[in-house]
Amino acid sequence: MDTLHLGLGLVLVGLFFFATAYLATRAAPALRPKENDLLTAQSLQGNLEDAVLVVRSGGRVTAMNERARQVFGLEAGELPDLERLARRIRPPDAFLGLCAAEGQTHFTLDDRFVEATSYRLAFSQEILIVVALRFPELAAELAGQETGASAQTLRTFTELSAAMAASLDVEETIQAVMENVEKLIPADFLEITIWNADTQQLTPYRYGWRSVSQRGLIKVSAPYRHVEGTSGYLYRERSPLWIHDLSQRSDLRLEPDRMPGARSFLGVPLMVGREFVGTLELGSRTPEVFREADLTLLRLLSGQAAVAIHNALIYRQEKERSAELSGLSQLAQAFGSARDPRNLFSRLVESIAPLLRVEVVGFLLYNENQRMLEAQIPFHGLPDQIVELYHAPVPVNSTAEQMLLDQDVLISEDASSDPQWEALGLSFVAQAASLRETVLVPLNSGGQMLGYLQAANHPEGGSFSPSELHLLTIIANQAASIIENATLVQQARQRAQRAEALRRISSLAGSAATLDEILRYSIQELTRLLRADVGAIYLLDSSASQLQLHQASLFGAASLPDECRQLLVDQPEFPFTITGSQRPLKIDFLSDSDAVIPFYREAFRVWGAQSAIGVPLIVRSEGIGELLFASREARFFDHADVQMIATAAGQLAGSVEQMTLRSQIDETLRRRL
Structure with missing residues (x-):
């Protein structure tokens, strides 16, 4: 017994x-x-x-x-x-x-x-x-310094080992190791670091007071370099380190915020075979407090701790890889289930965000019509108000254009001060969004540059590792194909819708409908097709010598004040109108545009518009009116929209001219009779 x-x-x-x-x-x-x-x-x-x-x-x-x-x-x-x-x-x-x-x-x-x-x-x-x-003299018994370990001693050590290996969660395993080490070797400071081969850094975890009444695991945000301090020594030498008095070892001083006031130190490397897993380190405010028995115990426990942590790390890697494969398979499903572009990017971001340990992730697409690099809503980690401002022009023959053509991965440790971000015109956004470490991975499909996949801001800081860059490249390649296919489908659908709308307008223009019916139906059709908020048509009344709103065709808004409804042709503003200049109008930011004449500005203010487009109605090189559309969103229209309404304007101009001539003939006949 x-x-x-x-x-x-x-x-x-x-x-x-x-x-x-x-x-x-x-x-x-x-x-x-x-x-x-x-x-x-x-x-x-x-x-x-x-x-x-x-x-x-x-x-x-x-x-x-x-x-x-x-x-x-x-x-x-x-x-x-x-x-x-x-x-x-x-x-x-x-x-x-x-x-x-x-x-x-x-x-x-x-x-x-x-x-x-x-x-x-x-x-x-x-x-x-x-x-x-x-x-019991546990260390002596386990080390074989006595006649042999008792059954109770062996059972105690087995229980400690089982407790450390009870979970496959990394942080739970680390906490179990620390709790059991604390029971055997009292210390004022207890710390475990985990080796990250990708970043060549040690991620520290401490065991201490989370609050006044609760002790637990504390993850330190700033990782350690593998060449610094006591952790660096354990990494290089792969052997225990026992310091009776730290004040006598100037070559191994601890960082100011690490083990403050520590005088004695005891640490061992965590090894599995020849693989370095991390370090297990203890500190005390009393010099010469650790004994030979403590070192023996720590060495015995470190082997079990290293295996338990190593298994938990492998399990986490396999779990992350499984999640990556699952997330990548969901990317392909995003294209089939999303009809609207916003839904597409929403599903893409929702599928990508869980795969990356970052706080910010989203897409920047190049709008070739507007020569603009634009962030797409939603952007994980950024509010929509910031995303709406997240864009930059790409002028011809500029550095930004060359960077797009080069299709290189752009990596920055601090985006707010990086010259590459400044060349792209995005440094102000980086400052407003507090972007730190950031990577832009090109979206390339069939040699065509579509934009970038952006990831930024690790929760714990640090650079992007090679494995993270590899994963981002895989995601970007799949996402690029999905985005290009979705864009082609959308463009084909949009072309079909616009062709059908123009066909209906042309058919209506050649029918027996009245001019009011033709203009009202056409404005409604075009406004809905453009998804604009307001659509209107102004006609030139030659008898009254003024440009006047066609009230019956106004769509999406109530009537305008008199100063916005009509403009005499002899006023100084008229030559700068769409009708007077016979040039199309495209404004992306009405609040920032100084080129908008007061006649338009007051109408846009009443409508609450932020962007607008307009084209003239021209007959025999003379302007007879204009089509005008507005949106409450900035940068809502593109050049394709302008081309589409210009085609419709040509058909409506012919109808207006025919109806005007018919009205003039009828009036002449009535006078003769």
């Missing part, structure tokens, strides 16, 4: 008699002996190596043997409260839990490892908790 169980059996037998006698003396106070005499008389010395204390319900210590007084530093006859005893134990909750209910656990008492067991004894209405503390 295990010596611990034999000893505890003797202790429990003695305690049974002790508790019986103790309760009997409560019934007869005059016959009750002193507690210390009872404790001595009832064989609590059956195992002198164990410290035993008895706790009554409510948490009051009733008795303890001499060994318990020694380990807790108490005077003879002194019975302190549990809170005082718990202050010397780490973690204290484990000890207090044993004093409240039956169980087994392990912790440290004054830097010594303790195996603790508690039993619940019931006597009539009295409940006692008997707590036995054993102090």
Whole structure:
């Protein structure tokens, strides 16, 4: 039988008699002996190596043997409260839990490892908790320095190893390792770093106080370089590092915010075979606090910890790879399920965002008609108000145009100050959106440059790794094909819709419908086709010598004030109108445009417009009116829209002329009769 169980059996037998006698003396106070005499008389010395204390319900210590007084530093006859005893134990909750209910656990008492067991004894209405503390020399036993490790010692070490490997989540595994190391080796600071081969950096995790009442894992945002400090030494040497007094090692000073006030240090590399996984490091504010036994224990535990963390890292990599494959398969589904361009980009971004550990991801497309690089809504991590401003012109023969033609991956560590972003005209957006590390991956389909896939801002900072760039390239190649196909489908559908709309307008223009009916129906058709907010037509009244709104055809808005409804041809503004200049009008930002004459500006203000297009109605080289469309969104129209309404304007101009001539002939005939 295990010596611990034999000893505890003797202790429990003695305690049974002790508790019986103790309760009997409560019934007869005059016959009750002193507690210390009872404790001595009832064989609590059956195992002198164990410290035993008895706790009554409510948490009051009733008795303890001499060994318990020694380990807790108490005077003879002194019975302190549990809170005082718990202050010397780490973690204290484990000890207090044993004093409240039956169980087994392990912790440290004054830097010594303790195996603790508690039993619940019931006597009539009295409940006692008997707590036995054993102090095995765990490091010596496991290292084979004694006759051999006891079954209890081996069981304890097995439990620690099982706890560290219980989860495949990386952070849960790291926390389990730290919790078990803290139980064996008390330290003021406890830290594990994980090696990232892609970035050649160490990602640190600390175990400490998250709040006033809660201890747990704390991930440090700034990674360590593999050549710096104690972690760098462990990485280079692949051997333990034991420093009695850090003040004597100027070559291995810790960073100011790392282990502040630490005087002694103990660390080991985490290795699986020859593969470096990371480091396990402890610090104390007291010099020369760590012992040879602590180093032995740490080396023994580091092997199990390295395997557990390595397995968790492999599992995370496989899980991420599976998620990547699943996400990439969803990209292909985005094209088949999205009809509207906004829905397409929404589904693309929703599929891509989970694959990347970034805060910002989205698409920048090159609008060839407007020669503009434009961000597409939605843009993960950026509000729509910022995205609406996220665009830049690409002038002919400019640096920005050359960068698009080169189709290179653009990587920036700080986009707000990067010359490449300044050349693209996007530095102001980078500053407004607080973009840090950023990558622009070209969207290339069949040799045609469509734009960029952008990813930016790791949650923990740091550069983009080669594996991340490889994944972004794969995503960009698939997304480029999807976007090009969707664009071709949209253009084909749009061309068919516009051709059908122009056919209907042409058919109506040649029908017997009145001029008001032709103009009203045509404006409605064109406004809906353009998805504009307002559509109107102005006609030149030669008899009144003024450009006048055709009220019956106004679509999408109420009537305008008089100053916006008509303009005399002899006013200074008329030569700058669409009719007077016989030139099309295209305005992307009405709020920033100074070229808009007051006649138009007041109408746009009433409509709440931000962008507008217009074309003249021309007959025999003379302007007879104009078509005007407005949107409450900036940069809403493109040159293809202008070309389409110009075609419609040609058909409507002929109808207006025919109707005008017919009206003039009818008037002449009436006068003759």
